Amino acid sequence: MNKREEEKRRKQEEKLAKERARLEAMRSYEREYDGKYICGIDEVGRGPLAGPVVAGAVILPKDCEILWVNDSKKLSEKKREALYDEIMAKAVATGIGMASPARIDEINILNATYEAMRMAIEQLKVRPEVLLNDAVTIPKVDIFQVPIIKGDEKSVSIAAASIIAKVTRDRLMAEYDGVIPGYDFASNKGYGTKRHIEGLRELGPSPIHRMTFIGKYVV
Numbered sequence: 001m002n003k004r005e006e007e008k009r010r011k012q013e014e015k016l017a018k019e020r021a022r023l024e025a026m027r028s029y030e031r032e033y034d035g036k037y038i039c040g041i042d043e044v045g046r047g048p049l050a051g052p053v054v055a056g057a058v059i060l061p062k063d064c065e066i067l068w069v070n071d072s073k074k075l076s077e078k079k080r081e082a083l084y085d086e087i088m089a090k091a092v093a094t095g096i097g098m099a100s101p102a103r104i105d106e107i108n109i110l111n112a113t114y115e116a117m118r119m120a121i122e123q124l125k126v127r128p129e130v131l132l133n134d135a136v137t138i139p140k141v142d143i144f145q146v147p148i149i150k151g152d153e154k155s156v157s158i159a160a161a162s163i164i165a166k167v168t169r170d171r172l173m174a175e176y177d178g179v180i181p182g183y184d185f186a187s188n189k190g191y192g193t194k195r196h197i198e199g200l201r202e203l204g205p206s207p208i209h210r211m212t213f214i215g216k217y218v219v
Contacts, residue, residue: 029155042159051176114139
C-alpha cells in the first residue's frame with residue numbers, strides 16, 4: 001500500500017471513529033432506559049400548505065448501529081432513502097401515522113399531529129414501554145413518555161423515526177404531483193415556495209390543500 005492509499009484509509013478510519021462517537025452520544029437516552037422496548041417518535045409536515053402531517057415510530061434493537069442516522073432535515077434525499085431501507089430492515093418494529101389535510105382543518109395542526117403519532121404507535125407490532133418524543137407529550141397515550149427538545153439530534157430512535165416519516169411523506173407528495181400538476185409538489189413537498197404559491201393563485205386550491213393554511217393566498 002502506497003502513502004496515498006494509507007492516508008486515504010487513515011482518513012476513512014478517523015471519519016468512521018468520529019461517526020461512531022457521535023452515535024454513541026445519541027444513545028444516551030436509550031441507555032437510560034436499557035432493557036425496555038424504546039420507541040422513537042417524530043413527525044414531518046406541520047408547516048406545509050398542502051398534504052398530510054406524517055408521524056413515524058421506530059423501535060430499534062439494543063445497540064443497533066445505523067451509521068449516519070441523524071435529523072432527517074440534515075440529510076440529503078439520497079442519504080435519507082438509503083437510511084430508510086436500512087432502518088426498515090433492522091428495526092424491531094416501525095409504524096407510520098397520517099392525518100389528512102381535511103383532518104388538519106377540522107381539529108388543527110397540533111391535534112392532527114398528536115393523532116398521527118397515536119396512529120403510528122398503534123401500527124407497531126411490538127408494544128413499546130418507553131416513548132422518546134421529539135419535544136412533545138402526546139395526549140391519550142398510556143405509555144411512559146420522555147419529551148426531548150431537538151430529540152431528532154439527540155436520540156437515534158427519534159432520528160430514525162424522523163427519517164421514515166420524511167421519506168414516506170416526500171414519496172407521497174411526489175405521487176400527488178403526478179396526479180395534481182401545477183403546484184410543483186414533487187419539489188416543494190407542499191411547502192409555500194414561490195412556484196407553489198403562483199400555482200395556488202392561478203389554479204386555486206387542490207383537494208390536498210389545507211384550507212386553514214392558505215387564506216392569504218386565495219380569494
